[in-house]
Amino acid sequence: MRVGKRQQVSTAPVPGPYSARAVGAAVAAWSALWRWAARRRRAGGVRQRISGAGELCADHGVGTLLLRTRRTRFPCARRGATPVVGVLLAALCLVSGCAQPTTPAPGSPPRAEVERLLATVRVVQTRPHPGGYERGCRDGESCVFGPAWSDDYEGTGGHDGCDTRNNVLARQLTGVAYRPGTRDCVVVAGTLADPYTGTRVTFSKSDAKDVPIDHVYPLAAAWDMGAAAWPLERRVGFANDIDYNLQATTRAANQAKGDSTPGEWLPPSRPGHCFYAGKYLTVAIRYDLPITAADHAALRSIAVTCPT
Known part of the structure; x- marks a missing residue:
């Protein structure tokens, strides 16, 4: 007994009410974004802080998730790369339901x-x-x-x-x-x-x-x-x-x-x-x-x- x-x-x-599968998708999306940023690092050029991208997510009315926990800058090889970051972060927010208690x-x-x-x-x-x-x-x-x-x-x-x-x-x-x-x-x-x-x-x-x-x-x-x-x-x-x-x-x-x-x-x-x-x-x-x-x-x- x-x-x-x-x-x-x-x-x-x-x-x-989140499922384990939804949380897994959110973390996977974040990991993919981080790997993408690392691959761009050698190209040079830093454009925006991750907290700024978090604000972009918040502007879409879904709050923030993981976005303010690091102060890392995302590297951009050229103009046009930053919007890609924004899109990926917005997708992460939509998948995970960014708002936190x-x-x-x-x-x-x-x-x-x-x-x-x-x-x-x-x-x-x-x-x-x-x-x-x-x-x-x-x-x-x-x-x-x-x-x-x-x-x-x-x-x-x-x-x-x-x-x-x-x-x-x-x-x-x-x-x-x-x-x-x-x-x-x-x-x-x-x-x-x-x-x-x-x-x-x-x-x-x-x-x-x-x-x-x-x-x-x-x-x-x-x-x-x-x-x-x-x-x-x-x-x-x-x-x-x-x-x-x-x-x-x-x-x-x-x-x-x-x-x-x-x-x-x-x-x-x-x-x-x-x-x-x-x-x-x-x-x-x-x-x-x-x-x-x-x-x-x-x-x-x-x-x-x-x-x-």
């Missing part, structure tokens, strides 16, 4: 708490790369964090007869339905209010890959930052820590993040930034993992936007 089932988290609804994601810590965490966390200049990281557990693979979503670990949800993935879904989805005969263990349906994207996503067991589970502090980054020296038992517990280090999200957001840290990636929804900053710093401190100077700078810039 599931441990702590009655403590299931009920996340407040997020405005806008203005209030912080549920569970976001106040500014004072984020600043306290920033003052506590260890900081290193850059991320080392000691080598040896191998997540796979097939024959011949190192399996350095143990089998994915194992139930065989010490900690919340461990040894309760349900795998870690289902424990996370049961906690973070609302309107959860279970497969009959699994002792309320296998989640087959529910709704995710995703703090990373600011969208509401319908989960179905038949399309389970549309709602993956993110390691807030990525496993590969943890390995590089010190977990390589931990005993296996501690690494397995870290990989399955449903209290602190696991967050259900969309496939597109999870793939875009990969093993990036805050200096390289932030949630596409600005209202989710404080939520992410608080969770990332809490995990780092709890496991005595450092963050890089670039991570610290990114999170410090987020702290001033958190609720007071």
